[in-house]
Amino acid sequence: MDRKDRIKLLSDLIKINTVGGREEGTAKYLSRFLESYGIHGKTIEVEPGRFNLVAEIGDKTSPVIVFEGHQDVVDIGERSKWLHNPLGAEIVGDRMYGRGTSDMKFGLAAEIITMIELKQSGKPINGTVRLLATVGEESSTVNHMQGAQYFAKHGYLDDVSAAIVAEPSSEPLDWLTQDTPLNPFKFSKAQIRELVKENNSTEQYLLSFAHKGSITYETLAKGKTAHSSSPQLGINAIAPLIKAYDNEIKYFRTLHEKNAILGKTIPVVTKINGGDQLNSVPASASVYAKIRTIPEEPNDAIIDHLKRIISKNNQESEADLSFKLLGNKYPVVSDPNNKLIQLLRKHGEQQLQQKLPLGGYPGGTDAAEFVKVNPTITVAVFGPGNMTAHQVDEFVELENFERFIEIYKQTVNDYFDA
Numbered sequence: 001m002d003r004k005d006r007i008k009l010l011s012d013l014i015k016i017n018t019v020g021g022r023e024e025g026t027a028k029y030l031s032r033f034l035e036s037y038g039i040h041g042k043t044i045e046v047e048p049g050r051f052n053l054v055a056e057i058g059d060k061t062s063p064v065i066v067f068e069g070h071q072d073v074v075d076i077g078e079r080s081k082w083l084h085n086p087l088g089a090e091i092v093g094d095r096m097y098g099r100g101t102s103d104m105k106f107g108l109a110a111e112i113i114t115m116i117e118l119k120q121s122g123k124p125i126n127g128t129v130r131l132l133a134t135v136g137e138e139s140s141t142v143n144h145m146q147g148a149q150y151f152a153k154h155g156y157l158d159d160v161s162a163a164i165v166a167e168p169s170s171e172p173l174d175w176l177t178q179d180t181p182l183n184p185f186k187f188s189k190a191q192i193r194e195l196v197k198e199n200n201s202t203e204q205y206l207l208s209f210a211h212k213g214s215i216t217y218e219t220l221a222k223g224k225t226a227h228s229s230s231p232q233l234g235i236n237a238i239a240p241l242i243k244a245y246d247n248e249i250k251y252f253r254t255l256h257e258k259n260a261i262l263g264k265t266i267p268v269v270t271k272i273n274g275g276d277q278l279n280s281v282p283a284s285a286s287v288y289a290k291i292r293t294i295p296e297e298p299n300d301a302i303i304d305h306l307k308r309i310i311s312k313n314n315q316e317s318e319a320d321l322s323f324k325l326l327g328n329k330y331p332v333v334s335d336p337n338n339k340l341i342q343l344l345r346k347h348g349e350q351q352l353q354q355k356l357p358l359g360g361y362p363g364g365t366d367a368a369e370f371v372k373v374n375p376t377i378t379v380a381v382f383g384p385g386n387m388t389a390h391q392v393d394e395f396v397e398l399e400n401f402e403r404f405i406e407i408y409k410q411t412v413n414d415y416f417d418a
Helices: 003-015 024-035 101-120 146-153 189-198 238-252 299-315 339-352 367-373 398-417
Strands: 041-047 050-058 064-070 095-097 128-134 162-172 203-205 207-211 213-222 266-274 284-293 320-329 358-361 378-386 395-397
Touching: 003 024, 003 095, 003 101, 003 398, 024 041, 024 050, 024 101, 024 128, 041 146, 050 101, 050 146, 064 101, 064 367, 064 398, 095 101, 101 128, 101 162, 101 378, 101 395, 101 398, 128 146, 146 367, 162 339, 162 367, 162 398, 207 339, 213 238, 213 299, 238 266, 238 284, 238 299, 238 320, 284 299, 299 320, 339 378, 339 398, 367 378, 378 395, 378 398, 395 398
Parallel strands: 064 128, 064 162, 162 378, 207 358
Antiparallel strands: 041 050, 050 128, 095 395, 162 203, 207 378, 213 284, 213 320, 266 284
């Protein structure tokens, strides 16, 4: 593909509005796009109007590398704060602006172009490259990653050796050179000095072989409403909920394990609801929390303990407390010495002209669902986007985008030929 066709693909993807879901337009567009280059893409309706996409190239059934990316994007927010049209795919200098450029339509596009150009090269592909484009990674509040769950449940990961998740993997270099560095990747001071010295680009990339899991849940208390002047006629839902919450906090303080790459388990209370009006005993109340998890303190063990806390509180309260699991995403930790990681590092450093540290991705990815069914998969989180993801005037530099296509092509060829 020439540069003009690459840019058109990017522009078309940004102009398809997948804010909050509605992935059908992207899935069907990409299916047609792949078909025009002789690659059959299959769209799968996971939920009404929400379509996964799967496609394959290759001359052998194994090994299998997955190229993975989600199609949905986060909300635009306040349109007035954008200097560039969030769905306009405006190009200024070497940057294309728009919602989803960084997270993660450019990553998905780089994977698709890589597949097309590998096929066009005429060189035998000694394995299978499988594209899995998902729904629901960004845009579902409860039990999100439905697209990844579908692929996991229906066997698309069973034969996979390795997966490249093309989530945004860089931060602007000038973030690291401020007096107080903006440092989402948590580089050490010594590491920052070394990276900046050797970086000939405008961004610093991190190649991740790990990321935390997460548990999202609601603790719900149901009581009985009554007038506040006669509280004895009701059952106050808030008081026992506070007690349960205090017991959960005490439990969180016992979680002392630390993963060398991901750090400690991090619980955060994110939302509280309760009561209807100021002169009534509240009949219901709830607390929502998200826990970022590590392998050393398994998700299922934490969930079981939280359920026991609720059960014990029910024995001591008139109110009825319940635990509702809203999401259970596993942590991902791969071997940094695996062939895939080392090849990505080698070709990444050559193409990006910088030292490429290995580490842990600060957020979660669809791979959290993949490792549930195939824990032996090597996962690399490495894509052309940056930390303007989810922000106003999100952008990606086109030169770096094109460098990632070369990184992916060289890595796939070497992985299959080694």
